[in-house]
Amino acid sequence: MLAFSASHLVLFMGLGVQELLLIFLAIVFLFGAKKIPEIARGLGKGMSEFKRGVSEGDDDDTTKSTPGTDGKAAPPQE
Numbered sequence: 001m002l003a004f005s006a007s008h009l010v011l012f013m014g015l016g017v018q019e020l021l022l023i024f025l026a027i028v029f030l031f032g033a034k035k036i037p038e039i040a041r042g043l044g045k046g047m048s049e050f051k052r053g054v055s056e057g058d059d060d061d062t063t064k065s066t067p068g069t070d071g072k073a074a075p076p077q078e
Contacts, residue, residue, distance in 0.1 A: 015023075031039065
């Protein structure tokens, strides 16, 4: 079992507990406690949509074929 003391805890990019607490309080003050879950929900939906788009883009690249090479006649050119 790992034990961490608050004095040795560095959470994110060199920021300590006091700095992260100050940032969190500033965010709560700016946006309000009711708005924060809505913002987090929107970010989560945006991230999942982005991941879905990236994975669909990868699938499209591998399944996309050149016209006329999939056994069908190429569409007429005008």
